[in-house]
Amino acid sequence: MTTIEKTTPRYQGKRHRLAKPELLAPAGNLEKLKFAVHYGADAVYIGGQKYGLRSNADNFSFEEMKEGVEFAKRYGAKVFVATNIYAHNEDVEGLEEYLRALEHAGISAIIAADPVIIETAQRVAPKLEVHLSTQQSTLNWQAVQFWKEEGLPRVVLARETSFKDIAEIKKHVDIEIEAFIHGAMCSSFSGRCVLSNHFTDRDSNRGGCCQSCRWKYDLFVDDMPMYDEEEDKFTMGSKDLCMIEYLPELIEVGVDSFKIEGRMKSIHYVATVVNVYRQAIDAYFEDPEHFELKQEWIEEINKAANRPLNTGFFLDEPGAEDHIYEPEEKAAPYDFAGIVVDYDPKTSFATIQQRNHFKVGQEVEFVGPEGTFFKQTVTEMTDIEGAGLEAARHPLQQIRIRTLKPVKPMDMMRKKLGRK
Amino acid sequence: MAYKPELLATAASLEELRRLIAAGADAFVIGEARYGTRLAGEFTLEMIAEAVKIARPHGVRVYAALNNLMDNEAAESLNTYVSTLADVGVDAFVFGDPAVLMAARSHAPGIALHWNAEMTSTNYVTANYWGRRGATRYVLARELNMEQVIDTAAASDLEVQVQVHGMTNIYHSKRSLVGSYLDHQTEPERLPQKDKDRGLYVMEAERQDERYPIYEDINGTHIMSSDDICMVENIHELLEAGVSSLKIEGIMKSMDYNETVVRSYRQAIDSYLSDPEAYAFNEEWLEAIQQIQDPNRELSYGFFYKEQVY
Numbered sequence: 001m002t003t004i005e006k007t008t009p010r011y012q013g014k015r016h017r018l019a020k021p022e023l024l025a026p027a028g029n030l031e032k033l034k035f036a037v038h039y040g041a042d043a044v045y046i047g048g049q050k051y052g053l054r055s056n057a058d059n060f061s062f063e064e065m066k067e068g069v070e071f072a073k074r075y076g077a078k079v080f081v082a083t084n085i086y087a088h089n090e091d092v093e094g095l096e097e098y099l100r101a102l103e104h105a106g107i108s109a110i111i112a113a114d115p116v117i118i119e120t121a122q123r124v125a126p127k128l129e130v131h132l133s134t135q136q137s138t139l140n141w142q143a144v145q146f147w148k149e150e151g152l153p154r155v156v157l158a159r160e161t162s163f164k165d166i167a168e169i170k171k172h173v174d175i176e177i178e179a180f181i182h183g184a185m186c187s188s189f190s191g192r193c194v195l196s197n198h199f200t201d202r203d204s205n206r207g208g209c210c211q212s213c214r215w216k217y218d219l220f221v222d223d224m225p226m227y228d229e230e231e232d233k234f235t236m237g238s239k240d241l242c243m244i245e246y247l248p249e250l251i252e253v254g255v256d257s258f259k260i261e262g263r264m265k266s267i268h269y270v271a272t273v274v275n276v277y278r279q280a281i282d283a284y285f286e287d288p289e290h291f292e293l294k295q296e297w298i299e300e301i302n303k304a305a306n307r308p309l310n311t312g313f314f315l316d317e318p319g320a321e322d323h324i325y326e327p328e329e330k331a332a333p334y335d336f337a338g339i340v341v342d343y344d345p346k347t348s349f350a351t352i353q354q355r356n357h358f359k360v361g362q363e364v365e366f367v368g369p370e371g372t373f374f375k376q377t378v379t380e381m382t383d384i385e386g387a388g389l390e391a392a393r394h395p396l397q398q399i400r401i402r403t404l405k406p407v408k409p410m411d412m413m414r415k416k417l418g419r420k
Numbered sequence: 421m422a423y424k425p426e427l428l429a430t431a432a433s434l435e436e437l438r439r440l441i442a443a444g445a446d447a448f449v450i451g452e453a454r455y456g457t458r459l460a461g462e463f464t465l466e467m468i469a470e471a472v473k474i475a476r477p478h479g480v481r482v483y484a485a486l487n488n489l490m491d492n493e494a495a496e497s498l499n500t501y502v503s504t505l506a507d508v509g510v511d512a513f514v515f516g517d518p519a520v521l522m523a524a525r526s527h528a529p530g531i532a533l534h535w536n537a538e539m540t541s542t543n544y545v546t547a548n549y550w551g552r553r554g555a556t557r558y559v560l561a562r563e564l565n566m567e568q569v570i571d572t573a574a575a576s577d578l579e580v581q582v583q584v585h586g587m588t589n590i591y592h593s594k595r596s597l598v599g600s601y602l603d604h605q606t607e608p609e610r611l612p613q614k615d616k617d618r619g620l621y622v623m624e625a626e627r628q629d630e631r632y633p634i635y636e637d638i639n640g641t642h643i644m645s646s647d648d649i650c651m652v653e654n655i656h657e658l659l660e661a662g663v664s665s666l667k668i669e670g671i672m673k674s675m676d677y678n679e680t681v682v683r684s685y686r687q688a689i690d691s692y693l694s695d696p697e698a699y700a701f702n703e704e705w706l707e708a709i710q711q712i713q714d715p716n717r718e719l720s721y722g723f724f725y726k727e728q729v730y
Contacts, residue, residue: 055730086540088564089571116545135540139517140495146518158489160594168492189489189640191540192592197563198645199627201728205539205563208730213591217622219601219634226602226611226620234601234622236593236641318595320603 020285021250022257024080024178025274028264029058033068033079035271038410039369040278043078044068045111047263050098051083051091053135054263055207062105069106078108082263083121084133086114086191086205099125111156113191122151129153131178135191135205139165141172148175156259159185159241160313166253176256181243182273182301183261185312187213187236187323213237214328232325239322242309244297247280248288249314265306267355268336271412272304272367279371296373303334303414333417337364338392338399340411350403351384352392358415359391366403368411376404425659426481427689428581429682430670432461436678437471440670443679444686447481447665449514453638454494455501456485456514457538458589460671469508481511487536488639490517498523506531512557521554532556534581538589539563544575551578557664562588562649566724570661579664584651585681586669588722590632591643598636616642616672631716633672644672650719652705655688659696680712 025041027033036044046068047059060068060081069079081102085091095117102110103125110128112118113135121130131154132138132147139158147155154176157166161179170177186193194204195212202208216233219226227233241261243250250258258281260273276297284291301309310322338352358364358378365375381389384398392399429445431437437448449456450463450471463471472482484505488494498519505513506528513524516537524533535541535550536559547558557579560569573580598614614620616635622643623631630646651658658666668685670678684705692699713719 086542086561087546089543089568089575092543092545114540114543114546115549116543119545119549137489140490140492140519142495142498142519142522143490143517146522165492187595187597188591188593192489192538192589194539194563194590195643197723197728198590199624201726203563203728203730205542206730208728212624215624217624219598219620219622220631221611222619227605231605234598236591236595236597238595313594318600320600323595323597323600323604325601325604 020281021255022178023274023277023281024257024259025270026183026260026263026265027068027270028054028262030060030064030068032267032270034071035267035410036274037072037075037077039271039274041077041274043080043108043257044072045080045082045259045263047082048098048102050094051085051087051117053082053084053205053207053209062101065102065105065107073106079106080109080111080131081107082133083110083112083117084114084135085117085207086135087116088206091206092116095120096124099128103128109154118150118152131156131176133190134158134180137189137191141169144169144173144175144177148173154178154257156180156257158190160189162313162315163249163253166255170254177254178257178259179250179255180241180261180312181250181255181258182241182277183265184240184307185238185261187238214324235323235325237324237328238318239310239324240305240307241312242301242305243311243314244276244280244301245293246311246314247277247284247293248291251281251284266336267339268334268412268414269304269306269332272300275367275369276300278369300367304332306332334365334414335417336412337415338413340366340368340407340409340413341398342409343403343407345406348402348406349380349400350407352399352401352413354392354395354397354399356415357391357393358413360389362415364413364415366405366407366411366413368408372407372411374405423659423662423693425663425689425693426665427682427685428483428665428667429678430460430668431463431471432670432675434467434470434474436461436670436675438474439675439679440682441475441478441480443682444690445480445668445682447483447511448475449483449485449667451485451514455488455490455498457487457489457516457592457639458642458671459485460669460673465504465508468505468510472509476509482509483512483514483534484510485514486520487514487516487538490519495519495523499527502528502531514559525554534559535578536581542568544572547572547576547578547580551576557581559667563723563728565726565728566657569658569663569724573661573663580662581665581667582658582663583649583667583669583722584655584658584685585667586648587633587672587717588645588649588669589642590645592640594640596636597641598634645722647718647720647722648713649722649724650706650709651721651724652684652688652709653701654721654724655685656692656696656699656701659689659692677712680708684708 025036113133137158196204214237219234342351512532534557535555614636621631
């Protein structure tokens with residue numbers, strides 16, 4: 001083993017293994033954070049006003065971070081902040097202050113790729129753990145060893161690593177390994193794509209990605225087109241990752257943190273996906289010998305899915321069937337219709353905050369943490385004063401409907417999209 | 421010490437290396453695809469040894485490309501590879517994965533290390549970070565503008581390398597994307613070769629003037645810029661900034677082309693160095709390049725004079 005000459009403090013001591021892998025969920029705003037935690041995330045990652053890669057998301061203020069940390073604490077959950085840009089010289093100013101403010105807000109860890117951010121955090125905000133971002137595209141155990149010696153307790157691996165690669169890394173290095181298990185993926189090595197810079201003068205490694213990999217392209221050899229008129233065009237766009245069917249393998253290979261992608265995704269998406277993985281992980285640990293994948297978990301995930309799903313690089317290198325050449329259907333088949341804010345067991349009426357149009361006669365589903373699930377038709381519906389309603393038209397309006405079974409605050413009501 | 425910037429080139433073969441030495445290159449990056457990313461040509465260890473023998477009498481340096489993102493298998497063979505390269509006498513390792521740093525420290529101490537992670541080398545603090553861990557040179561991302569280049573050269577404790585000519589990579593995937601696309605099509609066998617000599621490019625509906633070369637090799641799929649950076653007119657700005665190394669990227673270009681380009685930059689640099697005060701740009705240096713430039717590829721300033729948003 002070589003010694004590393006360095007000036008930054010090293011991580012001291014051996015970390016306790018987590019009893020269960022951590023379920024780490026994205027939270028694009030405070031409300032999404034609350035849903036992710038309530039539905040079972042052990043930790044959430046968010047973006048602040050600076051240094052994150054989602055400049056279009058409605059990122060957190062420090063006040064919102066504090067509220068998020070307080071909320072998460074009640075569930076024993078942690079909040080991480082993505083500071084995963086590759087900084088330019090002009091970004092260096094203000095970094096120390098920003099990182100100190102994160103530490104002060106009670107943030108547990110930052111997710112960083114650029115050494116300027118890693119090193120500065122270690123120096124000025126020692127209570128913040130630094131997790132190496134997937135933007136470093138770490139694929140091998142020697143690189144993981146390097147980052148461990150640099151004092152990092154956790155490495156988020158490149159999305160190009162397979163089960164075999166992860167096993168090899170875990171065999172050689174005692175460090176927490178975080179891996180993406182669900183969501184959209186860069187089809188390039190993370191951080192190694194500047195399509196947006198070239199097409200639109202937007203800096204992808206500072207949050208300006210315009211997803212040009214999902215555009216369609218004509219492929220030529222010299223001046224000859226490599227496609228016929230009726231054929232699909234070339235694209236780099238990938239299907240989304242979904243590892244629900246390989247949960248025991250993920251646990252057994254020793255992934256410490258299961259990461260769900262999607263800071264830009266809806267409450268409905270985040271809550272639904274977290275809910276499924278939470279139940280699956282808990283079921284596995286309750287009885288690993290008899291663990292069985294439930295069909296309803298797959299159905300649930302498909303209700304929130306925006307794209308067709310695959311297993312990324314975990315099993316094998318992706319091929320033709322792992323990319324999306326056909327026109328994309330954007331919408332998930334189900335959408336959020338409302339959130340339960342109250343329930344009166346005497347009358348069996350729930351108070352629902354409207355999030356999308358729904359009406360009497362419509363089929364809806366109620367979903368909540370820990371497996372709450374039932375379908376019903378909306379029959380009796382009133383406004384908050386008790387006046388009868390045929391449809392819930394107004395965003396955030398409080399609506400009362402009779403439910404077939406008891407529900408709890410933060411349970412979701414969803415409806416199938418499209419007519420019938 | 422007198423300022424002596426380096427004119428760095430690539431080579432696809434030993435013959436090209438000889439010709440570009442004669443045209444005025446001071447140093448070369450060469451290697452093999454198992455360890456190096458997007459190389460102009462494939463150099464086995466024996467060829468690298470031969471290149472060192474050819475270069476040394478001219479005072480020309482040879483840098484070995486080890487800038488792949490390494491998988492476990494490649495990383496585990498690094499110790500042997502770096503010690504062999506050290507024996508062969510290369511002057512530096514070009515790297516973008518910390519695994520190479522680990523291997524070099526233990527198995528090839530004393531060889532200079534050039535940090536080159538392409539698009540992610542974007543600020544002077546990170547330059548100095550890699551410097552404290554053993555790197556002697558920081559290769560700047562091509563997405564920086566002139567002001568950022570000048571500031572980084574001034575604030576960095578390391579040598580700074582900047583690409584001044586040629587194409588750049590704009591997207592690198594581990595996936596076989598051309599192969600996957602062909603498999604998806606009704607006649608998947610229509611294109612037997614997908615390597616960089618095949619002349620493949622992609623075009624986007626709203627950018628019909630831009631041809632983005634695309635190719636596959638053992639490291640995945642690479643998409644390249646539709647233009648070639650050409651900074652010969654403004655080379656004095658980089659020389660005034662004290663940039664240590666000016667790189668001409670020769671990937672996917674003919675030997676004749678690279679020879680012309682190296683000669684023009686050599687003349688410009690020598691002219692500047694002989695008398696910086698009296699330096700004046702000579703249009704012939706640019707015209708020589710324009711004459712041999714592929715008309716489908718614009719000579720551009722890259723991102724040197726652009727403002728990007730995010």
